[in-house]
Amino acid sequence: MPNMNKADIIHLSTLARMEITAAEVPALLEDISAVVAYISTITEVVGDSTRVTTHESVNNVFRSDVVTIPSGTYTKDLLAEAPMTERDFLVVKKILDTD
Amino acid sequence: MKTILQLRADFLRGTDTPTAAYEAATKIITEQDGDIHAFLDIYVDAEQTASQATDTIKRDGSASQILTGIPIAIKNNILIKGRTATAGSLMLEHYTATYDATVVARLKSAGAVIIGSTNMDEFAMGSSTENSAFGPTKNPVDTTRVPGGSSGGSAAAVAMGAVPAALGTDTGGSIRQPASFCGLVGFKPTYGAVSRYGLMAMGSSFDQAGPLTHTVADAEIIHQVIAGVDPLDSTTIAADTYAAVPTKETYTFGVPRHFLAEGVDDDVMAVFEAHLASLIADGHKVIDIELPLFEKGLAAYYISVPAEVSSNLARYDGMRYGLSAAGETLLEVYQKTRGAGFGPEVKRRILLGTYVLSAGYYDAYYGKAEHMRDLMRVELATVFAAVDSIVLPTAPTPAFTFGAHTDPVSLYKQDIFTVPVNLTGVPALSVPGGTVQREQKALPVGVQYIAPHGGDARLFDIGKKVFDNKLI
Numbered sequence: 138m139p140n141m142n143k144a145d146i147i148h149l150s151t152l153a154r155m156e157i158t159a160a161e162v163p164a165l166l167e168d169i170s171a172v173v174a175y176i177s178t179i180t181e182v183v184g185d186s187t188r189v190t191t192h193e194s195v196n197n198v199f200r201s202d203v204v205t206i207p208s209g210t211y212t213k214d215l216l217a218e219a220p221m222t223e224r225d226f227l228v229v230k231k232i233l234d235t236d
Numbered sequence: 237m238k239t240i241l242q243l244r245a246d247f248l249r250g251t252d253t254p255t256a257a258y259e260a261a262t263k264i265i266t267e268q269d270g271d272i273h274a275f276l277d278i279y280v281d282a283e284q285t286a287s288q289a290t291d292t293i294k295r296d297g298s299a300s301q302i303l304t305g306i307p308i309a310i311k312n313n314i315l316i317k318g319r320t321a322t323a324g325s326l327m328l329e330h331y332t333a334t335y336d337a338t339v340v341a342r343l344k345s346a347g348a349v350i351i352g353s354t355n356m357d358e359f360a361m362g363s364s365t366e367n368s369a370f371g372p373t374k375n376p377v378d379t380t381r382v383p384g385g386s387s388g389g390s391a392a393a394v395a396m397g398a399v400p401a402a403l404g405t406d407t408g409g410s411i412r413q414p415a416s417f418c419g420l421v422g423f424k425p426t427y428g429a430v431s432r433y434g435l436m437a438m439g440s441s442f443d444q445a446g447p448l449t450h451t452v453a454d455a456e457i458i459h460q461v462i463a464g465v466d467p468l469d470s471t472t473i474a475a476d477t478y479a480a481v482p483t484k485e486t487y488t489f490g491v492p493r494h495f496l497a498e499g500v501d502d503d504v505m506a507v508f509e510a511h512l513a514s515l516i517a518d519g520h521k522v523i524d525i526e527l528p529l530f531e532k533g534l535a536a537y538y539i540s541v542p543a544e545v546s547s548n549l550a551r552y553d554g555m556r557y558g559l560s561a562a563g564e565t566l567l568e569v570y571q572k573t574r575g576a577g578f579g580p581e582v583k584r585r586i587l588l589g590t591y592v593l594s595a596g597y598y599d600a601y602y603g604k605a606e607h608m609r610d611l612m613r614v615e616l617a618t619v620f621a622a623v624d625s626i627v628l629p630t631a632p633t634p635a636f637t638f639g640a641h642t643d644p645v646s647l648y649k650q651d652i653f654t655v656p657v658n659l660t661g662v663p664a665l666s667v668p669g670g671t672v673q674r675e676q677k678a679l680p681v682g683v684q685y686i687a688p689h690g691g692d693a694r695l696f697d698i699g700k701k702v703f704d705n706k707l708i
Contacts, residue, residue: 146587153546153590154553154567155583156575168584168644172538173591175645176601179535183604183611198470214334220560229555230566 141170237397240306240454247293247305254293254305254349258286261307261351264398273373274383274392276312277320278352285349292347302457304347309393309402312353313360314445315434316340323436324356324368324386327577328558337434338469339403339445339462346461354389354402358579359549360410360438362386363650366638367581375418378677381635384414387448391418394448401449401458405435407442408537409631409654412666415448416630416682419668421699422448423455424654426689427661428473430459431466439544440471442658451707452667452699459692478690483697489515489685490525490623499652500632504681507670508629511683515627515702525619525626529612530656536612537655538648539592539605545582546589552577584644613660620688625698628653630666630682634674653684663687665695667703 146166150157157165212225221228238246238257246252262278269275289305296304310316313323315333317340322328336344343350357367365373365388375383376396383392387404391414394402404411406424415422423446430445437443447458466472491512496505512522554560554573561572578586592601619626631650641647657664669683685702687694 149587149590149594152594153586154550154570154574155578155586156571157583158575161580161583164580165584165587169588169591171643171645172584172588172648175648176535176539176592176605178532179539179601179604179608182529182532182535183607200467200470211334215556218331218334218557220554220557227555230563230569232566 141166141173237450238400239451240303240400240449240457241451243306243400244302248298254286254289255283257305257307258283258349258351261398264396265352268376268396269398271374271379272376272392272396273371274354274389274396274398275309275352276322276324276355276370276389279319279350282307282349282351289347289349301345301347303343303461306348306401307351307399308343308348309352309354309390309399310340310350311356311387311390311402311404313356313405313436313438314340314403315436316350316353319353321353321436322370323360324358324370325577325579325582326369326559327552329369331558333434335434338431338466340434342462343403343458351399352393354387354393356389357386358582359436359545360386360405360407361545361581361585363409363413363647364636364638364641365389365414367579369579372638375635377418378635378674378679381637381679382417384417384631384635386410387414390448391415391420391422394418394420394450401447401454403445403458403462404448405438405443405445406658407439407541408658409651411446411448412654412664412682412684413631413651415666416668416680416684417635419680420448420450421452421455421668421703422446422666422682423459423695424657424664425459425463425692426473426478426663427658428471428477429463429663429692431462431464431469431472433466433468437544437548439541439658440548441544442541452665452696452704455665455699456696459696463692478688481688481691481694483694484624486519486521487624487698488521488523488622489625489627490523490619491627492527492530493524495527495531496629499649500629501634501672503672504629504633507672507681508683511669511702512627518701522627523623525623527615527619527626527656529608529615531652533608533612533656533659534648534652536605536608537651537659538588539601540609540659542585542589543593543602543605544589546586546593549578549582549586581644609659612656616660616662616688624687625691625694626686628684628686629669630654630684634672634679634681657686662689663692663695665699667699
């Protein structure tokens with residue numbers, strides 16, 4: 138089990154696209170290290186054996202490939218919840234720098 | 237407070253009306269909820285629904301739907317069209333649901349009067365309702381103590397007598413543990429028995445919605461209304477998905493004694509032992525069983541659930557609904573929105589989930605946890621070949637005081653008896669087992685019954701035999 142440090146916590150927050158303040162880091166490091174140490178006990182039980190999915194309860198579920206709701210039925214309601222819209226679109230920051 | 241069945245009988249007899257029941261509910265809320273804080277929102281226009289229900293009862297009598305005019309509260313992570321659905325989070329403080337969850341639609345068609353939404357741990361992560369962004373809920377039995385969680389608001393709403401029933405959701409004990417802490421019946425159905433459409437996903441392979449009530453009969457009524465196949469949730473199961481689990485005159489109960497050897501308060505254990513003695517006195521059999529993997533199960537839970545949490549909560553990105561923080565770039569909008577919108581416990585679990593799903597760690601954690609769930613299902617199947625139901629305390633302690641658990645692992649261990657149920661997908665029912673004394677207060681503790689997959693009806697039968705039938 139690798140020991141975690143502050144940089145690991147900051148890296149995880151970047152991966153999770155979630156800002157954390159410098160003040161939050163120490164508590165998160167302490168808590169997450171404790172939980173990681175705890176969940177690592179799973180190896181003692183499961184060991185190195187690999188998973189075999191045999192339980193009968195897993196089965197495929199299909200539905201007909203048909204349109205059940207006419208296009209636009211919920212557009213207005215859904216867009217009303219959006220932070221920024223233009224006509225029937227969501228407005229977001231541009232992701233490609235074309236300059 | 238009347239039960240659903242008592243209200244129904246009084247409505248049909250004409251000695252009570254849905255309008256009067258609605259007024260009684262709002263009176264209790266006005267008097268008590270300023271202190272208890274079970275509700276996040278009260279729907280004043282529910283008065284009209286109650287009034288229509290009064291007319292329906294007059295007109296249709298016993299031909300009316302079973303829940304006609306029954307006041308019900310709904311945990312705030314379940315969508316009700318046109319109502320705010322916060323999930324106890326700043327992220328969704330101003331979010332209005334655009335559709336009804338299937339469970340809500342079914343309650344409405346059965347005639348229920350939904351009078352408000354209830355407080356909860358943020359995105360259902362917690363065991364005390366202390367993690368709500370809108371402040372904690374107090375336990376009506378003892379207001380210095382937590383009501384349990386995450387469905388603490390729903391439990392408090394029923395315990396204070398505002399409603400005979402409330403819906404909660406249960407990912408690792410979030411219906412059963414608050415039921416235990418507040419002296420109520422709480423039911424977690426077989427995974428797939430109840431549609432998750434319109435429930436805010438926490439751990440998609442764990443989550444189920446279910447009732448908190450005063451009696452097992454009431455829990456069964458609510459469950460029968462909300463359960464069943466839903467084309468909008470492909471994980472819902474048909475009645476014949478699992479082998480039949482018949483009801484019986486007397487049952488053989490299994491007790492995993494080794495599991496209870498430590499960590500359970502002595503007086504909670506004494507209540508449990510007395511409950512077992514009453515089972516034997518009633519002609520049931522109680523035998524010792526071994527469930528070695530159940531003890532290690534909690535570790536699997538705190539791998540698989542954070543993994544599903546970090547994936548499910550990726551949707552809260554400030555683009556389509558909910559909080560959106562200003563930022564220079566798209567990435568900044570994501571980061572600032574999520575940084576500002578999520579509370580400490582949610583952040584902790586998202587980061588933990590991100591960690592266990594990281595490249596190189598997936599096999600070490602998530603793969604092993606899912607493997608553990610398979611092994612636990614096998615272990616359970618072996619045990620259920622010998623017993624009809626497993627009996628355990630619902631929680632190792634009665635309701636604790638606010639701030640009692642500051643480190644996450646100690647709080648997580650509160651869930652040790654409830655999470656194996658969600659890890660394996662079997663149904664479980666918590667019924668009040670008795671009380672223990674803490675600082676001159678009698679605090680309720682629950683007893684939990686677990687049945688094989690598809691054994692929901694068996695649990696209601698057991699619950700009525702061991703609890704309802706013993707009520708005066």
